[in-house]
Amino acid sequence: MSEHVEPASEHATEHPGYGTFIKVWLLLLILTGCLVGVSHLGQTYAVWGLLTLTPLKAGLVFYFFMHLKYEGPLFKVVVLVTLGTLLIFFALLFSDVAFH
């Protein structure tokens, strides 16, 4: 009934093939390997590896396997709001942890 929001399905224009999924999967495996490798270099590297590579992997899963790439802008904005909130929470947490 609202005139403001169109159904998200109207924005779905393309669908990924198996090739895309396999490429993303391989990339996830490589990133996991990198993460394991980095964690052996010491705690600082492990933490920074976790903070950078893990969100990247999660992003790939969101984008392809959870279909975010093919959704309308509303869903993308909602996910961005959620991730932005999480990022702010992390930043504020680090205002305690990083300055101990």
Add this chain to the structure above:
Amino acid sequence: MSTHAATAQPSYLVDTGSRKGLMAWLTTTDHKRIGLLYLYAMSIFFLIAMGIGFVMRLVQLTSYQKLITAQTYNALFTVHGVIMIFLFVIPGLSAVFGNFFLPILIGAKDVSFPRLNLASWYFFMAGAILAVLSLFTGGGAPDTGWSFYAPFSLKTGTNVSLAVFAAFVLGFSSMLTGINFITTIHRLRAPGMHWFRMPLFCWAVYSTAWIQILATPIVAITLVLVILERFFGIGVFDPAKGGDPLLYQHLFWIYSHPAVYIMILPAMGAITEIIPTFAKRTIFGYKAIAFSSMAIAGVGSLVWAHHMFTSGMSGMALMLFSLLTMIVAVPSAVKVFNWVGTLYKGSIDFQPPLLFALTFIFLFCIGGLTGVMQGALAVNVHVHDTYFIVGHFHYVMFGGTGMAFFAALLYWFPKMWGRMYSKAAIYASWFPIFIGFNLLYFGMLILGLMGMPRRYYVHLPQFHTMHVVATVGSWFLVLGLLLFFGTLLYAILWGEKAEDNPWGGVTLEWSLPSPPIQENFEEIPTITHGPYEFERLEGKS
């Protein structure tokens, strides 16, 4: 624009399906009935927790204890907190009045997901039953306080695991309700119901719903970690295993401070509906109130660590969270200013809902200002974990959310049940409630400043006089509350039939019969103006 059948539908209180009586209520997907299911359940929980609070005050009446043991006292303040927080004030106005009135106020037949709505209520009841079971099973009632702080909550032999799991289940109820309300507001607004034509209660419920779905998962996972730690010793929070108890406090308050705004935002929304109706003029600063709701939801989610100023956090975090705490007071003050601005030069029609709304403003201001005091680091160190904190949050949660709940109940009561209560009896109940409330909780503020620590079973002789004052206040308060609830219960059963619009309100619910019909509107309305245009109606008349 969709249309309804031309024939008049029966009231939502009439069973028309194949199921009758209790089964019709327990399987209903009507948002109005679900709102009442929440209300009835929450009223029972409130009265139980009120009784527990009453006993706790009796314990403090004497400087030596005969009524209960110290362990029982610990269990009582935990159970009082868990019930009041998780089963009354958090679902509070959002679950009851949000469910009942949100679809009506935006011109919809129901919420977006009616069956999910009923499932939310069942999650709520399941969580409540688990919480009650935790009192009588395992090692007995939890003795940690409602915040379940680690490492004590990991070590105590009481039934923390089940109580924590109950809170986890209750979280699902909250999240599903939040998802339902956000979707409803985005998708089911009537034609012409633009964002800035929505009644401000809808903005408040909308802001609250965002907090519910963003913050609740964090505490849900945290509580699961507590259970895993208790059963498997995974060592996330236990310092003996390399865990960090401060991490627990952070994660707990990342949810539980925004939860304060889950409690208060719908209350503010209800007050914003009541004041224009009884001032007979449009709200002062519509957009300022709407945006302040969103600002409270946003900034209020970033101030959690002010509960941890004495925990040993870094100096940087202390300064940052102190600053943010000061900032969150601004949008709250915007609302108070606008409410008072609306009353200014209004044609005041002094009725019971307005009396309780004004009581809310007065008590909430005391609660808010004592909160700002604690935002200052130097003051916080001195009053932390004293009765000052207990007094402060009762002013916010009871004086704020509680009084707004009562005001909203009085305001919408004729619409919900189609009956009117005795105004004289409600006025009579207000006096003991107001006097008792302030004796009890202002007494606690003074006790806290004197140095009385919270959660202590016994007290030193120098605190005794104020403890007696506070306990006598609790008697007045309970007396007033029993009269209040008794009056409303009598009115539900035997009250006079109410008019469709007894207060002269102009939002959509007042255009409906009392009680509303099953699908709310015979025909979905087309909205052509803002929600509080009293002047336009006066022009017409």
